[in-house]
């Protein structure tokens with residue numbers, strides 16, 4: 529799938545992995561709506577992208593993925609501005625075991641809300657052009673992450689939701705592919721703040737730091753390249769790309785029933 533003439537929506541676009549995803553999509557010819565609660569950082573990113581690619585390539589929309597109303601308005605503004613939606617990157621997420629209900633709300637409910645509301649624009653059965661959604665899960669969505677049980681649970685939920693939506697879409701002919709990226713430790717603000725966000729598991733912060741040291745870290749741009757692969761490779765649906773410090777591989781899930 530070539531990105532020229534395509535429109536993408538990226539949540540959590542202002543910083544970290546979302547910022548890198550936004551950059552690579554624009555570099556490859558897509559127009560991108562930058563959705564984030566941090567409007568100032570999103571505007572700063574737009575300004576930088578304007579200089580290189582022109583100001584018509586991106587829009588910034590302040591949007592909290594916890595709010596159905598704000599998501600609905602943001603998707604409508606994107607479709608009105610760019611003439612439709614082809615790509616959604618559900619990337620906004622937090623790690624906060626102290627505020628675990630908010631973590632579930634953003635990481636799970638936020639992904640589901642954006643997906644269902646974007647479906648209305650993209651589903652070929654309801655007049656959309658089809659396309660692809662790529663969710664940012666985590667390596668912690670594929671196995672236990674002892675310092676962050678709720679975060680890990682939310683990422684397992686993203687994996688299960690992505691796989692199930694991929695099947696539902698294929699069987700229903702929505703014309704939309706659903707994939708996920710599952711990175712290990714990535715050099716972002718989330719990683720920097722991690723030791724202070726462990727809530728009742730703060731006594732395990734040294735264990736977390738040791739894991740980071742042992743496993744090594746990944747640059748956001750490497751994760752963005754993997755997202756680009758999941759967006760552009762039209763053979764990928766229900767696929768999960770695990771990104772480690774020095775390798776990437778597609779996940780093979782155990783067969784059930």
Ligand SMILES: NC(=O)c1ccc[n+]([C@@H]2O[C@H](COP(=O)([O-])OP(=O)(O)OC[C@H]3O[C@@H](n4cnc5c(N)ncnc54)[C@H](O)[C@@H]3O)[C@@H](O)[C@H]2O)c1
Pocket residue numbers: 539540541542543544545546563564565566591592593594619620621622623634664665666667710711712713714715716717718719
């Ligand atoms: N950093 C890592 O090690 C790592 C590893 C695997 C997966 N992830 C996942 O990658 C995604 C991005 O994380 P990151 O590391 O870039 O974090 P980050 O904190 O650097 O950036 C997150 C961005 O999301 C935005 N955001 C937060 N809450 C939001 C909300 N309610 N609505 C809209 N935007 C919101 C923030 O303002 C910020 O711009 C998350 O889903 C995270 O779980 C991160």
Ligand SMILES: CCCCC[C@H](O)CC\C=C/C=C/C=C/[C@@H](O)[C@@H](O)CCCC(=O)O
Pocket residue numbers: 623665666667668670671672673711712713714718719720722740770
């Ligand atoms: C330091 C910041 C916290 C970032 C949180 C992240 O989303 C990154 C999570 C990174 C690692 C999680 C590790 C979990 C490991 C396992 O349980 C492992 O078994 C997963 C299986 C993957 C594999 O098949 O290799």
